[in-house]
Amino acid sequence: MRSFRNHISLIIPLFIMFFSFNVLLILDRTVQAYEHSLLEDFNMVIIASKELDLSTISKESKSIGLIKTIDIDKVLNSLNINLDDINTTVLKSSLPIFYQIKLKDFLNDDKVQILKSSLEKNPNIIKVEEFKASHDLIHQFLILVETILLVFTGFILIISLLLIIKQISIWVYEHSQRISIMELFGAPFFMKSKILYKLMLIDSIFSALSATVLISYLMNHELVIKFYEKLALEIPPFNTLSDVFTMLGIALVLSLVLVSITIFKNKKDIQYS
Amino acid sequence: MSSVIKAENIVLAYKSHEPIIRNTTFDIKSNEFVFITGKSGSGKSTVIKSMYGALKPSFGDLTVCGVKMKNVSSGKLKFLRKHLGVVFQDYKLINEWSVxxxxxxPLMIGGFSPQVCKVQAQKLLKHVDMIDKMRSFPMELSGGEQQRVAMARALAHNPVVILADEPTGNLDDYSSEIIWDLLKSAKKHLGTTIVAVTHKIPQTIATDYKQYFLDNGKMHEVI
Structure with missing residues (x-):
């Protein structure tokens, strides 16, 4: 019973911590997916007096991923102007060159304005216009939620780590007799502490797995799907296997680091005197 | 005979407290059976502690199996402890482990394979007449039986020295006799050096031993 209580005392903070990591991961992916869809809808048109290419234009911003000339015939056709061939040729020769720009990374409004003004400083560029879908409010809301969650995860991490270290200290105390006897016979550090690493690793793996499985279940739940649909958000790609391995990796590192820290912190208590 | 434990003017004290052992010199040679006797609180156990490195001398030189104990590193201490056997009044057995x-x-610490460890452990348990209880746990045994297990553990890795701190302090006469016989046999058949702290030298040991008496913080050889 005492052993079960000891495990639960460790599993609860570990589970909350891994669950927060998972939620943060999901939200980050949601934001990324949303930014990607905004990026798809984003277009910038440059009107230039001379020819431009990607190498010259990318000096203005590393976010520019593609520059494409807009076919002037298509533009004129879409305008439905009835001109004869001679006038059309004259018009074409007097028109500037039109370019369409696509970005590699998502830029917020402020950054788009900075890019626009830096492009406009180029003497060969006459005008810059941007065309985008206006979903900024949802994007800002998502960023706000992500920031708040990040702060909360930070707090959860600190509190969980303190609780975990406290629980490992109790384990160190419980196993101090065994560790001190082993020390009397010259046992190496890892052999003495093996039991503590083992206990921590088992609880970490259990917590990481259960948190990831719960998140996986929740992400496929009708309520969550409906919520995403209402906000016109794409459900982020959820790779349970890779996420499980990521969480297991964190669990492994956490076990090694926390047990080592606690053992060194309590070294005096487990030394035979 | 070569020295196994040599102390020159050692001072032993717990942190900033008054020294318990003052300017003491002694020399324990290979294959000797040495008793350290004295009144309660005279510092007998303190001397033993300094021999397995739980207490470092404040002054003077103490050398155990060639290792200087004054500023011994944790690595060297581990190495030394692999060559020592220790027996305590309270047995110090791991209660969650079987006999x-x-x-x-000590064999596992020495890096032997589990199979070799098992064979050697069973051989020793036979030697101390505890083979029937090898699957039992320490809490299921009497004091005498626990000390026999502790003796088997102390002998398992064929140590150079066995340090015994009041090994019969909690035992009846019959069990005490068995423990002293085991220590005598280790000296005789394995060539082990034995250092035993006791308040009463057993009569069965006869005369083949050296005795130090601790009084007023100093160790005197009893001739």
């Missing part, structure tokens, strides 16, 4: 696993401990 067999307890005896296997």
């Amino acid at each position: 067999e696993q307890n005896v296997m401990l």
Whole structure:
């Protein structure tokens, strides 16, 4: 019973911590997916007096991923102007060159304005216009939620780590007799502490797995799907296997680091005197 | 005979407290059976502690199996402890482990394979007449039986020295006799050096031993 209580005392903070990591991961992916869809809808048109290419234009911003000339015939056709061939040729020769720009990374409004003004400083560029879908409010809301969650995860991490270290200290105390006897016979550090690493690793793996499985279940739940649909958000790609391995990796590192820290912190208590 | 434990003017004290042992010199040679006797609180156990490195001398030189104990590093201390056997009044057995696993401990630390550890542990348990109880746990044994297991553990890795701190302090006369016989046999058949702290030298040991008496913080050889 005492052993079960000891495990639960460790599993609860570990589970909350891994669950927060998972939620943060999901939200980050949601934001990324949303930014990607905004990026798809984003277009910038440059009107230039001379020819431009990607190498010259990318000096203005590393976010520019593609520059494409807009076919002037298509533009004129879409305008439905009835001109004869001679006038059309004259018009074409007097028109500037039109370019369409696509970005590699998502830029917020402020950054788009900075890019626009830096492009406009180029003497060969006459005008810059941007065309985008206006979903900024949802994007800002998502960023706000992500920031708040990040702060909360930070707090959860600190509190969980303190609780975990406290629980490992109790384990160190419980196993101090065994560790001190082993020390009397010259046992190496890892052999003495093996039991503590083992206990921590088992609880970490259990917590990481259960948190990831719960998140996986929740992400496929009708309520969550409906919520995403209402906000016109794409459900982020959820790779349970890779996420499980990521969480297991964190669990492994956490076990090694926390047990080592606690053992060194309590070294005096487990030394035979 | 070569020195196994040599102390020159050592001072032993716990942190900033008054020294318990003052300017003491002694020399324990290979294959000797040495008793350290004295009144309660005279510092007998303190001397033993300094020999297995739980207490470092404040002054003077103490050398155990060639290792200088004054500023001994943790690595060297581990190495030394692999060559020492220790027996205590309170047995110091791991309660969660079986008798067999307890005896296997020094061998596992020595890096032997589990199979070799098992065979050697069973051999020793036979030697101390505890083979029938090798699957039992320490809490299921009497004091005498626990000390026999502790003896088997101390002998398991064929140590150079056995340090015994009041090994019969909690035992009746019959069990005490068995423990002293085991220590005598280790000296005789394995060539082990024995250092035993006791308040009463057993009569069965006869005269083949050296005795130090601790009085007023100093160790005197009793001739």
